[in-house]
Amino acid sequence: MRVYVLPTAIPLLLLFLISPSHGQDSRASMAPRLGTSTPTLQVDTENPPAVNLGKPAVFTIRVKNTGSVPATGVVIATKIPTHVDLDESKPKATSVDDRTYHFLIGDLQPGQTQLVSLVLRPQSTAPIQLDTTTIFAASTRSSAVVQRPLLEVSPRAPQIVEVGESVNVVLCVSNVGDGDITEVVLTPSLTKGNVDGTGFSKAVPVGTIPAGESREVRLSATAIARGLLLGKYEASNPDGVTATGLSQTQVVQPELKISATGPRVRPLAREAVYEIRVTNPGDAVARSTEVVAALPAGLTVTHIEDGGQKDAQTGTLSWNLTGVSPGRDAIVRFRAETSREGEQKLLVAARAKRVPDTTASVLTLVISRPNLIATVLNDAELAAVGESMNFQLVVVNAGSKAANDVTIRVAIPAALEATQMPGYQVQGSEILFPAQQIAAGEKVKLSFRAIGKKVGDHRVRVSVDSQILGSEIAVEGIAFCYSEADPAAAARTARTPAMPQPGTEPVLTR
Incomplete structure (x- = not known):
């Protein structure tokens, strides 16, 4: 819209709202009424389509003399709302009166245009309305909706x-x-x-x-x-x-800790039981947990429990567990025979998805030594004084190593008299057998004779010794003698022998 302004002051108000997508110009004009010799001013106001709260925006007022004669002493008066700050303007305002800013344009030649640039900053979301007036009564009012992005x-x-x-x-x-x-x-x-x-x-x-x-x-x-x-x-x-x-x-995060237990000392060629325990002290399930055991050369697997498997090539044992819950543990076991002397170190490890591997070990000392067990029995339950009694002596090496240079002595009490027989020597009240070599698992049977000299219950003491044993083994046999002339006398002196309990070994003393 164009406004042609006459010298008389006729205010013209133009209100426009800016849509979010397109800017627009507000223009006011009035056609001349008094002929063509009168200067005609055209006032245009340009503003952005929308202004963000607190963000500066540029408003431009354009004044053009569309007449055929010059316009002199042109002044633009613009009233700015109270909720809008004026950051700067070109040209500077010559005066301010109640929020109305006056800008001196000066003389405008026919066809000449002058601009007034205002930088405005809204402080609230109320619309911005500008009332602009010239001394020629050409005026315009502009309005912009203030939007607030959040x-x-x-x-x-x-x-x-x-x-x-x-x-x-x-x-x-x-x-x-x-x-x-x-x-x-x-x-x-x-x-x-x-x-x-x-x-x-x-x-x-x-x-x-x-x-x-x-x-x-x-x-x-x-x-x-x-x-x-x-x-x-x-x-x-x-x-x-x-x-x-x-x-x-x-x-x-799941976490794994592993430990292994087994015998600290074990004889050679004996079975040992090993237990592996995996614990999860973390706060998540240890999924796809695998337990692995690497056996030393001195252990030979005899039985695997809890679903374990043996690798035919490496000889390692492994268990695949579904998972170990937080605060819980899993236990697997196996048995192995000791097949080599010395320290045997079992290595175990546990691993799971997104869990660092954890390892442990257990040492078993495998020793090889003889283990001699001796028993002595009297063939006759009782014998008359003067009769010969035959004693059977059995020595078994239940150990894993041969016993060499085994000496066997029999102490005969005074109530008995040792009888010289092939295979041993009688020296006073002792019977001496030649040194014996008893292999692991071997049983040696010896016999000796004695004659009862006195009525009563008498004991013979057998001592078995070897340098490798460190101490001797002693076992006793019983001989009961009676008199044919006075059997009752033997009954009065008889003692009840100490018999071993069923299922137990004979009592040994060292």
Whole structure:
């Protein structure tokens, strides 16, 4: 619209509202009424389509002399609302009267145009209306709707992840205001916890978000430490519009500890039982747990329990467990025979998904030594005084090593008299057998004779010794003698022998 202004002052008010998508010019004009010799001024006001709260905006007032004669002493008077600040203007205002700013344009030649530039900053969301008047009564009023963009950040994060898993966070950045917002940047950070990667430390440009729309941003990093993971996500733009969202993820981790038990000392060629225990002191299930046992050369597996398997090539044992829950343990066992002397070190290990391997060991000392067991029996339950009694002596090497230079002595009490027989020597009250070589597992049978000289219950003492034993083995046999002339006398002196309990070995003394 154009307004042709006469010298008389006739104010003209023009009100316009700016749509969110297109700017527009407001123009006021009035056709001349007094002929063509009168100067004619055309006043145009240009403003942005929308102004964000607190953001500077440029308004331009254009004055043009469309007449055929010069216009002199032109002054533009513009009234600015109280909720709008004037940051600067070109040219400077010559005076201010009740929010009305006066700008001296001066003389305008026919066809000449002059501009007045205003930088305005709204402090509320009320519309901006400018009343502009010239001394030629050409005036204009402009209006702009002040819009307020608002940001909102909504994160979606997993509640629980394991160490080594990805922490994937989806962020919805929304403009819930009524004005478009530009140059939005999302800045993530971690206030607690540790991750591997730059997903939570690098700013992400989001760009322009129209009113009522949203943008989705995805972040990802790998959890590397157990504990609480707190994320903070701030969306902002250069105009100072900000919003913050928070996320919380608990990072858990399974943990494995392993131990093994077995005999500390074991004879050669004997079976030993080993137990392997796996414990999870962590706060997550240790899935796909595998237990492995590497046997030394001196142990030979005889039986595997709890579903274990033996590798035919390596000889290692393995157990595949479904999983070990937090605070629980799993136990596997196997039996092995000692096949070599010396220290035998069993190595065990446990591993699971996303869990560091854990190892342990147990030492078994395998020794080889003789183990002699002696028994002595009297063939006759009782014998008359003067009769010969035959004693059977049995020595067994129940150990894993041969016993060399075994000396066997029999002490005969005074009530008995040793009888010289092939295979041993009688020296006074003792019977001496030649040195014996008894292999592991071998049984040696010897016999000797004695004659009863006195009525009663008498004991013979057998001593078995070898340098490798370190101490002798002693065992006793019983001889009961009676008198044919007075059998009752023997009964009065008889003693009840100490018999071993059924199923036990004879009593040995060292």
